[in-house]
Amino acid sequence: MGGVRALAAPFVVPGPAGVAIRDRLRVSDADAAVLREVGAFLGSLAASDLADRCRQGLEHDGLSWAVRKQKLTGGSSSRWAGSITKATHDQWALARRAQAAHMVWLRGQIAQIEARLARPLGAKADKHASLPKGYASRREWHAKSRRMQTLKDRLAGVETDWTAGRVRVVRGGRRLATIRHHLPEAGLEEGAWRARWEAARMFLAADGESGKRFGNETIRITDTGQVSIKLPPKFAYLANAAHGRYVLDAVVAFKHRGEEWLDRIGAHRAVAYRIHHDPVRARWYVTASWQRAAVPVLPLQTALAQGAVGVDMNDDHLAAWRLDIHGNPIGEPQRFFYDLLGSAAHRDAQIRHALTRLLHFARRCGVAAIAVEDLDFGDSKTREKYGRNKRFRRLISRFPTAKLIARLVSMAAEQDVAIVAVDPAYTSRWGAQHWQKPLTTPRRETTRHDAASIAVGRRAQGFPIRRRTALPPPHQSDAVGHRTAQARPGTRRREGPRPPATDRAPTVPSPSRTRKRGTSRASNTVRDARSDQVWVQDSLLLT
Template identity: 60%
Template sequence: MGGLQEVAAPFVALGPSGVAVRDRLKHLSVEDEKVLRLIGDLLGTLASLDLKARCAAGLDHDTGQWAERKRTLTLDSSSRWAGSITKATHDQWALARRGQLAHIQSLEAGVRTIAHRLSLPIGEKGGKRAPGGYRSRQEWHAKARRLHVLEDRLRAVRADREAGVVRVVRGGKGLLNTRHHLRAAGLTEEQWRTRWQAVRRFLEADGESGKRFGNETIRVTPDGEVSLKLPAPLAHLANAPHGRYVLAARVAFAHRGEQWRDRVTANRAIAYRIHEDTSCGRWYLTASWTIPPVKTVPLAAARRGGLVGVDTNADHLAAWRLDLHGNPVGEPLRFGFDLSGPAPHRDAQVRHALIRLLHWAKRHGRAIAIEDLDFTADKTREKHGRRKKFRNLISGMPVARLRARLVSMAAELGITVIAVDPAYTSKWGAQHWQKPLTCKNRTITRHDAAAVAIGRRALGHPIRRRTAPPPHDQRDRVGHRTVQARPGAPRREEPRPRIPGPRTRSMRAGCGANAGDQCAQHRSGHAAEHDSWQQDSLPLSL
């Protein structure tokens, strides 16, 4: 096994730590929409100013500055709105720092790859573990220039990280850049402006246990009535006592509605978010809350009875059931999805494929084994070079979305998810399982074979199949059995240690003392037989 990467042990994936449900705010009046936009625009402006102040503080930020920022925001809103804004600001700043670190790691990987390939002679072949040299002198010079560009970017990003500088765009950098390409995006300036204002509004409120219905800022009663605490500058718009505005719409969460109602009735904390979908002119309310971590099933218990091995691909999930001993059972199945189109369509496709997979696994009472994939550092063009098709393939695989969806949906159905190391599963699965499982009526792909390999690794079995033993009485001609020691194993030619006592009913204790001495046996044809033996010369005149 020298030269192969170390394979990590399988583990049971942790369950979800939070829940989010959404419902549409139907039958809003014109006045309701106007008030929601006014509140969102005012709080969005305050959130932008707070984010600017947090980014300016950098690494020198402390609790005193946090309290000062919150006091400043409270004057123009309320203490609870200010608390929600500052918390959202901290989360956004922390997310930007994590993205900055990932960008540095990506640049470092690109610099290492280009520097390695530039150090090789032009045209030198590469291997599976390291790429070779560049194909031509022209490509060598182009990559040398790109190396300087990446090194300059890396120095700049490292300097920003050391200084605590992050670059954040409220509303998203992608939508901001769309402003300069309206024709390509199929938008008018007015449509873009409407969308830009909608995503920059702030209508989020964190919950608080012990308060009425779990949230004092955005309150939703058990019968679905929605009301908001108006900020101080908009208090004159109140249509209910205590500076609140009650919407005409009612909500009724179809999914997890009983859980939400139980929390509201018990005055447990629930966070709410209101946003507008400008593409269809609808308003939505999202409720979220944390849940205690689900107690994971021990790995040995999850393996009991077998499981379902799942191979993740760019357009489908290949699955195969395995018994406790790692043998494929039944026929393989594929659960396809189409990742073209907008993000909601892609997300719906992933959820539809996962729910079919989970229902199939639940019918057979099996756990699910899936690869613990992570392509964050393995899809750059510097590593794979001209292999654009492969880069697009791994970039299109919904790894993070699928993993998050699978864990949460499996926990809801009571199905255990086992994550395994993806190393060599596709290669060894195709090598050891694709051909043996292919028959006249069934053609097995390497994806199906990879599902078997993933399931066997999750069960603790080696991926390689055991070679069939040789026929009877043909050991010398066919070869040794697979359970025998390899040629390089020490002391392989010595006899097995003698176990005291009779081994069968026909042999007394101590009668097998010379069992390991081949020269002490009376075997026909043995070189050290007791009787003298000499081969007669062949007659030449016959």
């Protein structure tokens, strides 16, 4: 057990802190022209504000924020300026966190390459000593040494930017900006790319205000679905309503969480809105979002009071099994399949459908907790750890662990189901070792993933993964029930019959001592207690 790493304790995942819903805006041509013009103007203000914020770097403070907001207020309004500066601050903070994560990734890559370069060519990995395998050839060793120097130079540049507080952000996305120079490879024309670029750089977002009418004064959506925006002074001539507002012809009807949204705007509580354009589909959308009150995290023992459903996440399905309060599997294993091939919208729909069926199964079982693995493949998507195993690296790269858990937590909060995260170490190996064979019957084939779901659930409940020893039958023991307790890790053959109380080997007759075939010590042989001589009885006369 010296090579087994320390396991993290299970914990209840906190619920979502906010809600976001979206609906389509079926705008007219006149409405679309107004939205494009206003969005492009506010987007130019947001671009200039982001440049000012990046130039300030670490010297930014509350006073400089007020100066930036005052600068934008003259061209738009105080509320538009507040939304723009807040979005700029969030974008700079996100770039800063991404910069820190990139430094951690670079250091990890350099450490892995240095460890493999120090090993002899063709050396095998030693898991007990935590030694990686060596490179296969001298050519590969030389290529990796050059890559290590490249990564070190890159790390030095990132560390310099981090110290100076310099971030590199592209409004509209760096990927879309790079595609501009490779339009034939991307299969786009310049006009199509320009439409995407302008749509990505538009700014039509407004933060909510509690106490204001319908929760937002800049972009207002009434309880009847009427949408209106507050125009900047430059576009006051476009107003078709009082107080410099423009009312769209489109009507919004939020289908998902519509009642919750109506209750919120009816109480004039803050709701943030964002209007955005999808040039690929030629559609306009509006997204409403708001914060949720912080809900106290349910204690772990309370969440597991009625048992749990252990879930093993895989590339193509979720394997689930219900466990009682003692960690014993109940019923049959469940498998919820999904397909991760295709577009992002298709993959998202597949995941949502699988999670919906999982939550319905948990509600039918009457449990209030679902145990999942706290997976993170951030350090496993490189060639340095898994070599040339492209198939496995492609598998874990497309496996949406973070999105799956985040979506599960959000959906489970509406069903009053707690999500318990456990350490994923050794769940598949130990589950298959202790549970796969005992639960396999002629009518049920238990897979390795089904056994892993039991291991996940038992770890969440605080039980060891290995099975409890069974009570011996009365004809094999004294029937006092001495094996009802959990077997200790050091107990020999703890999954089978318990060994004898002593370590003495059973008595074996000496090879030098011979016995006749026709004699039996039980019936015909009598041993004299005073001597070692054996007396054999003669056959009886039959006459």
